[in-house]
Amino acid sequence: MSKPTLYTCFSPALLHLYDVKRTIVVVIDVLRATSTIATALYNGAREIIPVDSVERCIQLGTQIECITAGERDGQVAPGLQYGNSSFEYPESFIKGKILVLTTTNGTKLLHMALAKGATEIITGSFLNLSAVCDHLIAMKKNVILGCAAWKDKPNLEDTLFAGAVVSKIKEHFSINCDASHIAENLYGIAKDDMYEFLKKNDASHYHRLANYGLERDLRQCLTPDIANVLPEYLDGKLVLQR
Amino acid sequence: MSKPTLYTCFSPALLHLYDVKRTIVVVIDVLRATSTIATALYNGAREIIPVDSVERCIQLGTQIECITAGERDGQVAPGLQYGNSSFEYPESFIKGKILVLTTTNGTKLLHMALAKGATEIITGSFLNLSAVCDHLIAMKKNVILGCAAWKDKPNLEDTLFAGAVVSKIKEHFSINCDASHIAENLYGIAKDDMYEFLKKNDASHYHRLANYGLERDLRQCLTPDIANVLPEYLDGKLVLQR
Numbered sequence: 452m453s454k455p456t457l458y459t460c461f462s463p464a465l466l467h468l469y470d471v472k473r474t475i476v477v478v479i480d481v482l483r484a485t486s487t488i489a490t491a492l493y494n495g496a497r498e499i500i501p502v503d504s505v506e507r508c509i510q511l512g513t514q515i516e517c518i519t520a521g522e523r524d525g526q527v528a529p530g531l532q533y534g535n536s537s538f539e540y541p542e543s544f545i546k547g548k549i550l551v552l553t554t555t556n557g558t559k560l561l562h563m564a565l566a567k568g569a570t571e572i573i574t575g576s577f578l579n580l581s582a583v584c585d586h587l588i589a590m591k592k593n594v595i596l597g598c599a600a601w602k603d604k605p606n607l608e609d610t611l612f613a614g615a616v617v618s619k620i621k622e623h624f625s626i627n628c629d630a631s632h633i634a635e636n637l638y639g640i641a642k643d644d645m646y647e648f649l650k651k652n653d654a655s656h657y658h659r660l661a662n663y664g665l666e667r668d669l670r671q672c673l674t675p676d677i678a679n680v681l682p683e684y685l686d687g688k689l690v691l692q693r
Numbered sequence: 694m695s696k697p698t699l700y701t702c703f704s705p706a707l708l709h710l711y712d713v714k715r716t717i718v719v720v721i722d723v724l725r726a727t728s729t730i731a732t733a734l735y736n737g738a739r740e741i742i743p744v745d746s747v748e749r750c751i752q753l754g755t756q757i758e759c760i761t762a763g764e765r766d767g768q769v770a771p772g773l774q775y776g777n778s779s780f781e782y783p784e785s786f787i788k789g790k791i792l793v794l795t796t797t798n799g800t801k802l803l804h805m806a807l808a809k810g811a812t813e814i815i816t817g818s819f820l821n822l823s824a825v826c827d828h829l830i831a832m833k834k835n836v837i838l839g840c841a842a843w844k845d846k847p848n849l850e851d852t853l854f855a856g857a858v859v860s861k862i863k864e865h866f867s868i869n870c871d872a873s874h875i876a877e878n879l880y881g882i883a884k885d886d887m888y889e890f891l892k893k894n895d896a897s898h899y900h901r902l903a904n905y906g907l908e909r910d911l912r913q914c915l916t917p918d919i920a921n922v923l924p925e926y927l928d929g930k931l932v933l934q935r
Contacts, residue, residue, distance in 0.1 A: 461847060465706055468845050603710050605703060607871045629849045632894040636882055637875055652874040 457624035459596045459613045459631040461605040463560045466597065471567035475592050477575040477583060477616070478564065478684070480557035480599035481608040482656045483535045485576040485682075486672040487552065490537035492691050493579075493678035495546030499689040502551060503558040505530060511551045518545070521553025525663030528553065536668050537578070537678070556599035561684050564597060572684040573692070577612060577645075577673050582681045584619045586692075594624065596631070607637075607654040608672075611645060614638025615675075645673045699866035701838045701855045701873040703847040705802045708839065713809035717834050719817040719825060719858070720806065720926070722799035722841035723850040724898045725777045727924075728818040728914040729794065732779035734933050735821075735920035737788030741931040744793060745800040747772060753793045760787070763795025767905030770795065778910050779820070779920070798841035803926050806839060814926040815934070819854060819887075819915055824923045826861045828934075836866065838873070849879075849896040850914075853887060856880025857917075887915045 458469050479485060488499055502508050505521055509530045512519040520533040527534045531553070540550070557574075564572045570592065575583040587594050596616055598609035614634035617626070621635070641648035646669060649657040660669055671677075683692040700711050721727060730741055744750050747763055751772045754761040762775040769776045773795065782792070799816070806814045812834065817825040829836050838858055840851035856876035859868070863877070883890035888911060891899040902911055913919075925934040 461703060462707060464710070465704060465845065465847075468706070601871075603707065604870075605707075605872045605875065607874060610871075610875060626895075627897050627900075628846075629843075629852075629894075629897055630847045632849060632896065633847065633852060633875065633879055636879055636894070640878055640882065652871075652878070653868075654874065655869050655871055658869075 454623060454625040455591055455593045457594045457617065457626045457631060458628045459617065459634050461598050461610065461630055462600040462603050463563055464603040466563055466567065469595050471564060471569050471595060473570050473593060474595050475571045475573065475587065475590060476564040476569040476595045476597050477573055478557055478560050478597050478599060479575045479609045479612050480554060481576055481612050481672055482660060483537065483668060483672055484552065484554035484557035484599070485574040486578050487535055487537045487540065488574050488682050488689055489576050489579040489678040489680055491540040491545050491550050492682050492689065493680045494540055494542040496540070496550050497547055499550045499552055500687065501554055501558040501561055501689060503555055505553050508551050508553045515549060517549040517551045519551050525660065525665065536665070537671055538668070556601060560597050560599045565684070574682045574684070574689060575612060575616065577615070577675045578678040579680055580615055580675045582679045584616055586681055588620050588623050601656055606656055607649060607652060608656060610634045611638050611641055615642070646670055696865060696867040697833055697835045699836045699859065699868045699873060700870045701840070701859065701876050703840050703852065703872055704842040704845045705805055706845040708805055708809070711837050713806060713811050713837060715812050715835060716837050717813045717815065717829065717832060718806040718811040718837045718839050719815055720799055720802050720839050720841060721817045721851045721854050722796060723818055723854050723914055724902060725779065725910060725914055726794065726796035726799035726841070727816040728820050729777055729779045729782065730816050730924050730931055731818050731821040731920040731922055733782040733787050733792050734924050734931065735922045736782055736784040738782070738792050739789055741792045741794055742929065743796055743800040743803055743931060745797055747795055750793050750795045757791065759791040759793045761793045767902065767907065778907070779913055780910070798843060802839050802841045807926070816924045816926070816931065817854060817858065819857070819917045820920040821922055822857055822917045824921045826858055828923050830862050830865050843898055848898055849891060849894060850898060852876045853880050853883055857884070888912055
């Protein structure tokens with residue numbers, strides 16, 4: 452039997468080039484949406500509703516019992532209760548609750564993958580790297596690693612995560628995709644100290660977060676398997692896959 | 694005085710994200726359009742008219758005295774005279790002549806850069822790497838390294854060339870662009886043997902050309918500075934910059 456295909460898509464603005472139907476799409480938004488999603492679900496959140504604007508988040512907060520969260524320029528956005536740091540969502544706080552999370556780039560890509568008919572949409576981050584890889588290997592289906600990017604511009608951290616996945620599962624897939632090779636090679640250089648790699652390369656998102664004093668968040672978001680769950684996007688909500 | 698900016702654009706489908714106005718756009722189509730363009734001009738071609746279809750190429754061939762060239766699936770396209778290999782354009786053949794060259798991805802990007810109001814459009818390949826770098830440093834203007842890609846999908850060889858340029862001119866520019874850092878890191882891994890790098894990474898375009906028996910072309914297209922001229926796109930034609 453021929454192997455399923457694996458593609459890496461560097462930006463939501465390139466998703467139309469790939470055949471999303473009958474495909475598992477992994478949405479990747481390492482700093483910090485998909486890292487926070489993995490953490491909150493790992494710590495027992497009942498579900499996470501990703502929304503693309505602060506206004507929508509505030510609106511949902513008035514309609515259902517939930518935690519509203521989102522940041523603008525590194526601060527909790529006006530009208531919301533919490534921020535985007537995974538440190539804000541320990542088990543003692545988030546267990547059993549619904550989290551409504553504002554995330555511009557990640558939510559956009561989730562909606563696009565849904566609209567284009569993906570078979571399954573999951574979220575990936577270093578915090579749940581192994582769960583994602585084990586699942587993709589087990590499913591034996593075509594895969595697109597979808598980087599949320601930054602306002603559609605490719606970024607280092609999402610590309611690095613795509614490269615980590617490629618390096619771990621490539622034997623199981625047919626990879627006729629230069630973007631996947633670019634990502635894997637990048638990960639090969641960076642893997643021994645991804646924090647230093649981002650710092651040295653002056654990654655634009657690293658820069659933004661470091662300026663806000665969020666180095667601890669950055670290090671957390673680059674730590675493999677500390678929230679090793681499999682978030683799936685179903686009916687507009689992210690839940691643990693059963 | 695602040696430094697000019699430098700961005701790398703992995704695909705024509707991402708060009709809208711960058712501010713092309715008041716910018717020098719370097720069109721990069723390493724395998725093989727911009728390599729052949731450098732070679733033909735280096736060997737004395739009077740001008741090169743890039744067109745985006747075989748039909749347009751044939752049509753121009755009936756209207757002006759010129760060489761028509763283009764390939765489909767590694768063979769000279771039906772109705773045209775010559776192919777895309779730089780080896781077909783020695784000085785003894787091409788000097789003083791007009792070459793009409795069919796190139797899908799590269800021509801598309803040339804037209805886009807023109808439509809978006811670029812200050813200057815030049816073409817880059819390893820064959821004229823130093824000429825491009827020296828020019829960009831001297832001009833002190835904002836730069837976009839535009840990869841022609843393959844049907845809008847990012848590719849290894851154009852990304853590698855962008856990385857080579859970044860590595861050589863970065864001190865002269867302000868680079869707030871993760872794609873440039875990705876490209877530079879990739880070039881850092883590959884530079885000692887780019888042919889082996891493409892082969893090892895099973896680059897999709899390498900694969901296509903190698904299947905057609907074009908290894909010699911591939912090696913040629915990865916050799917720096919053997920046709921070290923500066924092609925500029927002016928009034929629909931590529932000419933040596935005066």
